[in-house]
Amino acid sequence: MKNSIDDFVSFTAIRMKSCTQCGEMLPATNEYFYKSKHTRDGLRWECKECVSKKDRERYKKRRGNYHHLINLLT
């Protein structure tokens, strides 16, 4: 019994934060958000998933025009 109360307390103690990219409500912890020195809560505005998605797109763009050409040809 005591355990479930403890679980409840720790659950409600978690602050939630919505990602500015996907709008998902996620716990405002380092598990879901990367750390940042520039925000008040010390976490970035976008969730980890959105940050890695953006990084992947940036990587794709850097390899750039070559892929664009292939897309045009196929």
Ligand SMILES: [Zn+2]
């Ligand atoms: Zn997100």
